[in-house]
Amino acid sequence: MTRRDHWDEDSGYPVKDWKAEVANDDTRLGYRDWVDARSEMLASEDSPSTAKLAPRRDAVRIRATDRIGNIAYIHREANRPMRCTLANGVAAALFYAGITVDEMTCRFVLNDCETADQALAIVRRYGSLDYGYCHAGPPPGWDSAPATPPALHLLAGLLGQIDRLATIMPEAVGQIDEDAVKRARAFIAMELPQGSREA
Numbered sequence: 439m440t441r442r443d444h445w446d447e448d449s450g451y452p453v454k455d456w457k458a459e460v461a462n463d464d465t466r467l468g469y470r471d472w473v474d475a476r477s478e479m480l481a482s483e484d485s486p487s488t489a490k491l492a493p494r495r496d497a498v499r500i501r502a503t504d505r506i507g508n509i510a511y512i513h514r515e516a517n518r519p520m521r522c523t524l525a526n527g528v529a530a531a532l533f534y535a536g537i538t539v540d541e542m543t544c545r546f547v548l549n550d551c552e553t554a555d556q557a558l559a560i561v562r563r564y565g566s567l568d569y570g571y572c573h574a575g576p577p578p579g580w581d582s583a584p585a586t587p588p589a590l591h592l593l594a595g596l597l598g599q600i601d602r603l604a605t606i607m608p609e610a611v612g613q614i615d616e617d618a619v620k621r622a623r624a625f626i627a628m629e630l631p632q633g634s635r636e637a
Contacts, residue, residue, distance in 0.1 A: 448473045455617045476620065498548075498557040499574035502535035502565065510535040511574060512548070512561055520548040520557070536569035537561070594626050 447453050451473045459465040465472055498520070500512040509525040512535050522532045532541045544564040551557045554573060561571050600619060604611045 451476050459617070495552050496554050498551075498554045500535075500554075500558055500561050501572055501574040502561070503570045504536065504566075505568050512537075512557070513574075514549075520545060535561070536566035536571075537564050538566050539564060593622055597622055597626065 453469060456465070456469050456472050459472070467475060495514070495518075498512070498514050502510045502512060510530060511523050511525070512520060512532065513523065514520045522530050522535050524530050524534060532544060537544050544560065547560050547564075548557055551560060558571060558573060565571055597619065600611075600614060
């Protein structure tokens with residue numbers, strides 16, 4: 439193994455890109471450490487460990503109504519932690535939705551469930567008999583079809599168009615910020631499951 443000279447430039451990571459990041463205060467790493475960090479980030483894009491992400495978790499809205507009509511909602515956006523909110527919009531503990539026994543265990547199980555039906559079954563199991571639980575439906579404007587926020591799909595589609603442009607007009611690729619494209623690819627690799635990426 440040969441030792442790299444301090445002044446050698448890595449062909450995949452131009453010094454000018456590193457200097458630009460230093461000038462923008464985007465990194466405080468030295469050039470060699472910066473190259474190593476970039477290499478690791480891009481290697482993780484092809485790694486099987488990043489390809490296998492946590493399963494998609496649907497959005498959940500469960501309405502909990504006690505016998506005298508007080509309402510609380512147990513809810514989450516897709517792939518977010520479960521929360522409890524009173525009908526007046528105040529954040530509250532699950533206790534206010536009738537989860538009176540082992541709230542933390544209930545919260546852990548709820549955060550692990552994938553579908554709204556599973557969440558409703560868990561709430562009914564841990565909830566008080568004084569409460570009625572039912573699906574409250576998705577929030578207004580929620581589309582449960584996409585597995586991730588649409589912005590990620592748009593970014594993935596944009597990267598696909600950049601790849602297509604690179605094959606059609608290679609001279610245009612020089613006008614594209616390669617470092618930004620690399621960061622976008624690494625971000626998408628962490629956030630989107632392999633099957634949902636659009637090229």
